Amino acid sequence: MKVLVTGGAGYIGSITVEQLIKAGEEVIVFDNLYQGHRDAVHPDAIFIHGDLADKAAIEEAIATHKPDGIMHFASYTLVGESMEKPFMYLRDNIVNGLNLIESAVKHGVQRFILSSTANLFDQPERMPIDENERIVPGSPYGESKFILERYLHWMDRLYGMRYACLRYFNACGATEERGEDHDPETHLIPLVLQVALGQREKIVIFGDDYDTPDGTCVRDYIHVVDLAEAHILAMRALADGPSRRYNLGNGRGFSVKQVIETAREVTGHPIPAEVGPRRPGDPAILIASSETIMRELGWRPQYPDLRTIIETAWRWHRAHPDGYEK
Numbered sequence: 001m002k003v004l005v006t007g008g009a010g011y012i013g014s015i016t017v018e019q020l021i022k023a024g025e026e027v028i029v030f031d032n033l034y035q036g037h038r039d040a041v042h043p044d045a046i047f048i049h050g051d052l053a054d055k056a057a058i059e060e061a062i063a064t065h066k067p068d069g070i071m072h073f074a075s076y077t078l079v080g081e082s083m084e085k086p087f088m089y090l091r092d093n094i095v096n097g098l099n100l101i102e103s104a105v106k107h108g109v110q111r112f113i114l115s116s117t118a119n120l121f122d123q124p125e126r127m128p129i130d131e132n133e134r135i136v137p138g139s140p141y142g143e144s145k146f147i148l149e150r151y152l153h154w155m156d157r158l159y160g161m162r163y164a165c166l167r168y169f170n171a172c173g174a175t176e177e178r179g180e181d182h183d184p185e186t187h188l189i190p191l192v193l194q195v196a197l198g199q200r201e202k203i204v205i206f207g208d209d210y211d212t213p214d215g216t217c218v219r220d221y222i223h224v225v226d227l228a229e230a231h232i233l234a235m236r237a238l239a240d241g242p243s244r245r246y247n248l249g250n251g252r253g254f255s256v257k258q259v260i261e262t263a264r265e266v267t268g269h270p271i272p273a274e275v276g277p278r279r280p281g282d283p284a285i286l287i288a289s290s291e292t293i294m295r296e297l298g299w300r301p302q303y304p305d306l307r308t309i310i311e312t313a314w315r316w317h318r319a320h321p322d323g324y325e326k
């Protein structure tokens, strides 16, 4: 199988590329390196330095390499940022995604996987959240993903392009060679580990007055290798099965305070924490039900345990205290 991966130099994309190559697949990475890192791209992947805003560039990449499928990771991904810069999300994520989808359809690509998000579920009526939950995007970021999900629905209906939308809950963890390196970093686990590395003085907890057991937000943390595996299973399933949507998490929630406490145990560092105001756009609790992908594709997370997840991230951050070479 030949797979074109947009955003294959980013965190989840680069680790999915690593897993695809381990599984013996051929990979073409298309990335503008705006947030990604050249060094994160597996050396056996073909690398194209290109921007999805440039429709001719992505069309040429697809026409040249004729992938069997596309995995679309390239995107702005921050809920909080999207509340402050809605146009960047509602314009760029959507227009860039459409340039890609349109080129894929034009060149007869049959399979498409979209990185989608738990931010589709801002007002869940049931917890854990399954695929029947009502979609209420919680931010311009979530809205941009929902709109791409709808476009894919029409591409299947009108052109028979099969798709899978994978709604990630909180991706985290690392492999030996690849991990999380954002600039600026905004995610809880890498920030907490930066405190343990002595690069930050403390972690600020965004609100402790939520309606949760300890007042801090509860999230479902899922190891990035387990996410990568879900992409590979979904891509294979699309070869002879229908389009699908899956929520991806471990089915267990941990509060911000529990994450900090576990990181203290893993690192042996006191990790000072202080409570600050809420971050706009953050729902109190997000926990996934991943029963559907387990039942339909036999997906089983290898690293469901929070402590193991943080240990893998800690190993990578200790070995790469400054992240990838800049």
Ligand code: UDP
Pocket: 079, 169, 170, 186, 187, 188, 189, 191, 203, 204, 205, 206, 207, 217, 218, 219, 256, 279, 282
């Ligand atoms: N969080 C926090 N302090 C930080 C960063 C994050 O308290 O410095 C909280 C955030 O409010 C959320 C959880 O940690 O409840 C996970 O946030 P992250 O940004 O890692 O992922 P998100 O849930 O936004 O996808």
